[in-house]
Amino acid sequence: MTPPELRALLADSVALWGATARVTLDGEAVRVDAMRVTAATPEDLPIRWWLERPGQRRPCTSVLGLLRSLRNALGGGEAQKLRVV
């Protein structure tokens, strides 16, 4: 995923959660307010994404994990689990 594609996904996600946050491109990273999201390098696998906050660097192993961490950080409310019947 390119940084612009990631920015578009995160901007839509922030809107979906009803959160207030500015989502901008920052070189190869995407900024969400004071947080910074970067793609992990192949050497970091199975980590795919890093979510950096002041004083903290959180690894995420998938885009779903990244969205979950970001949503929690923004106070976007509790997510529901998939139920298959």
Place this chain on the structure above:
Amino acid sequence: MIPVVVLTGFLGAGKTTLLKRLLRDPDYADSAVIINEYGEVPLDHDLLASSEETFVATATGCLCCVVRSDLAATLMDLHRRRAAGEVPAYRRVLIETSGLADPAPILHALMTEQPVLETHRLEAVATLVDALHGPAALERHPEAQRQVRLADRILLTKPDLADAAALRAMLATLNPAAETRDVLHGVVPAAWLLAPAPRTDEWLDATARHSANLGSVIIQREGPLPAMALTLWLQGLAEHLGPKLLRLKGLVCIAEAPKAPAVLHGIGHVMHAPEWLDAWPSADHRSRIVLIGQGIPPYWPLRLLDAIEQEVRSASQRLGNDGVVDRG
């Protein structure tokens, strides 16, 4: 499996009038009826003036608010009494919701309560809309809109009282897949009302033709989708859309089994396990998924699907295409 038809519609839309007429019609014989009313006294039940034991009135408040326990318990209690010969051996169940009910939780209950799932099948949702007061109800009350959005068929009542041209256009915008019929004094052919909901491919085609509709998100893809990507995407939809997702239906070409499509059905965070058709229903073998919801950014579902598919394909390549991915 006993088919269940849900009759819904806003206050005053004519549900009780319709039901009263239906129950005198031999074509609707062998129906058990569950009526939910908002308030302490189940007035509609009395208005129907029937002594049938297969009538059940619930007056514990709006059915959608208490539906998990009440509806399942009511259906299963009726089922038990039917098996014991305590009530006539009805062949279908009609559920009349209160006018204030959001049908989604009712459908949830029919889809998720295990004993109900094992004995009953949701056949269709029929929504009544009053030609005279319907436009105002649809403008002012989100429940009325949700009743229309979730309908498989729409019954336009009191068509003799108002010019319903604008209302028809509004209904077609809210739910292009539902067939709308005028209903005068509760006269509805049983074969139409009680028929199963349209096939998924027909529903998708009808909805896709109106892709500019508010609240509809259409996804079409040429190539097959890895099963793992689809599973993770559905998980993402459930987590982040939840109740904003009124309905999801789709025909999907799965990479691991591309000769026939998987049929997807879901409401909110609850999805049916995919069903497999024997073959594609037409020459169009593209995956087509429609999401009907409220407040969903139109490109979010596709962006998420693309991101997940990229991750899954890259992991599969790394692991030698076996597709086994540990996503802890």
